[in-house]
Amino acid sequence: MHLLLRYFDIKISLILGNKMSQSQLPLLIGIGSRIRKSPYYESDLKYGVTGFTVYNKMYLPTGFSDPEKEYESLINDVTFGDFAAERQIEVSGPDAYNFIRYVQPRNLEKCEIGFCKYILLTDMDGGIINDACLLRLEENKFWISPGDGDVILWLQGIAINSGMDVSIHEPDVSPLQISGPKSGKLIQKLFNGEHDDLGYYKAKQTSLDEIPMVIARTGWSGELSYELYLQDRKLGNKLFELVYEAAQEFNGRVIAPNTIRTIEGGILSYGGDFGREHNPFTIGLGRLVDVDQEIDFIGKSALKAIKERGLMEKLVGIELEGDPIRKVPENFWPVKSENVKVGRVSRAFFSPRLQKNIALAIVNIEYAEEDTPIVVETPNGDLKSKVVSLPWFKADKETHLD
Helix, strand or coil: CCCEEEEEEEEEEEEECCEEEEEEEEEEEEECCCCECCCCHHHHHHCCCCEEEEECCEEEEEECCCHHHHHHHHHHCCEEEECCCCCCEEEECCCHHHHHHHHCCCCCCCCCCCEEEEEEEECCCCCEEEEEEEEEEECCEEEEEECCCCHHHHHHHHHHCCCCCCEEECCCCEEEEEECCCHHHHHHHHCCCCCCCCCCCEEEEEEECCEEEEEECCCCCCCCEEEEEECCHHHHHHHHHHHHHHHHHHCCEECCCCHHHHHHCCCCCECCCECCCCCCCCCCCHHHCCCCCCCCCCCHHHHHHHHHHCCCEEEEEEEECCCCCCCCCCCCEEEEECCEEEEEEEEEEEECCCCEEEEEEEEEHHHCCCCCEEEEEECCEEEEEEEECCCCCCCCCCCCCC
């Protein structure tokens, strides 16, 4: 197999006993046919991608410039980027609506055609299989936009013995995300005002210069966002160029998913901030669980018992002392109290707006109260820290259109 080899300079964390140390090592990453490339891959290269990670078995950009520069553009202007690694899952057929209700615990009785909903998929024990954005495109046609994992295999496995008439497959759909306070104006320019009235978490079929897509006011950024769900991967680079050219009027920038802003907003990443070992109540998303609805769903009895029992641990924000953190943790950082581990930090970074180091962590419930003093063990030593409530900054839902 032919490989295009690219060098990235990263820090490798080594666990030595109870101490973490870091060494600077060059890492050789192979770009080849085994991992899928997005329809925007050539555009990623053209506009200076500095690194990739693998997400849903696809290359996902991790940066184009300094993370703080990308952050400043995200909170002040408009940004856009390749989110095709949110590989869509289409559920259709006569029983699609009933199937969707069975595989997740949110009450969808008011989810009309054209609505989007944030959902959690849970297992029999109430553990989280993944989180996702659900789009209802027709009476019995849905797209699930998942986090990293094998959600399609989970759903196909359930469908086999469900007795429901559904078809589950990956469609030719590739999201391009547009985010920032000026994103509404960029959408207005691209579509000549056609979607000025598109509501929050709403979606509709559209096209741009004969490029078919679904546009949705959804996104994973913490700022006003839109997602263009491209429906013909051959036209990915054409769409990218159209957005790039139109964005220049608004000081647009190509970016990757931004760690700083998502931590500030308490916007979670599956597999890092939480996983199957956690339940919706632990991560503050009990609102996505309705154990009182009449229908049955996977994990209903377990989630009802968890809700009645109460929390054992909880997702919290943490503020850390010390020098600015400008490298995302490569391993979970232990959270300690009196030298006893009471939780772990998943992501941490320096917030330019707050002028503080901030982090997301899951801690034992006894240590989840605001202002609780704790210590976070990092590769550069222990840092005095405290628990704070989430989020630091709420998501912006206004379009800022005249």
